[in-house]
Every structure is written in C-alpha cells, then in structure tokens.
Amino acid sequence: MAALVWVMVGLALWHFTVFLPDNFYGGIVGAFCGALLGSFLFGLIVNLGTIPGESGTDLWTGVEAIPGTLIGLGIMWWLGVRKMAAEAPRVAAA
Template identity: 45%
Template sequence: MAALTWVLIALAIWHFTIFVPDRFWGGIVGGFVFSMIGGVLGGWLLSGLSMPSRADTDVVTVLLGIPGTLVALTALWFYGARKEAQEEAAAAAAGRA
C-alpha cells in the first residue's frame, strides 16, 4: 500500500512539470517515468529500506515520496538542459566549420 501512495504522490507532483520549461531528458514522458521511480525509491529509502504494510500506511508514509520525486525530477531536468546545451553548441560548431 505504501508503494501505491508513493506512486500517486509522484504522479501528483509530475503534473506540475507543465509549469517549467520542457528540458527533461526524454521529454515529459521521461519526467513521468523518473518521477515514479524517484517517488518509490525515495519513499523506500526514507522508510528505512522497508515496505510499510497497509496498517502502517499513514500521512507521513505518503509524504516520504515527495523528496525522492523532487530530486529525480530536478536531476533529470538539469541533465536534459545540459545535454540540450551541448547539442546546440555542437550544432553551432558544425555550422561554422
């Protein structure tokens, strides 16, 4: 049950990526995939490498998915922005040669 809550909180946060420029590596679909992975991985790590049962799932368990999602989306955005800048620089250098 905890993994479901982490996926759902990651999905909710992913919806807000429409407010930032689309520089995610893999586009918006890449952002979706990595937000899901980040949410589950972050929640799992912050819960002490254990998967809380249905009875142990509460609001705090849901909130554990937020940091992982934000870290994954931020890292993916910066990686995509860097890759895009490198491709533009390479295209500009090829145009001059």
C-alpha cells in the first residue's frame, strides 16, 4: 500500500512541472519517469528496502516520497540541461 502512496505523491508533484521550462531529459515524459522512480526508490530507502502494508501506511508515508520526487526531477533536469549544452552550436572565436 505504501508503494501506491509513494507513486501517487510523485505523480501529484509531477503535475507542477508544466510551470517549468522544458529542460528535462526526455521532456515531460522524462520528468514523469524521474518523479515516479525517485519517489518509489526514496520510499524504499527510507523504509530500509521494505514496503509497508496497509496497517503501516499513514500520513508520513506520503511525506516520505516528497524528497525522492524532487531528487528524481532534479536529476532529470540536470541531465536535460547537460544534453542541451552538449548539443548547443559552438561559436568559433574570431
């Protein structure tokens, strides 16, 4: 049950990426993947590799996913900016 909460929090926060410039690696789909993977993996790390069941899921389960989502989005943003910089045309010095 906690995995569902983590992924849904990641999905909810991903919706706010429409207000950012499209610098994510893979565009909006890359941001989607980064948000979901980040929230899920961070939730696993916080819970030491276990996924709490229904009785172990509470409000803090959703809060656990927020840093992971932001980290995942940040990594995808960094990869996208790096790719854009590599593809930028080089201007020769005169």
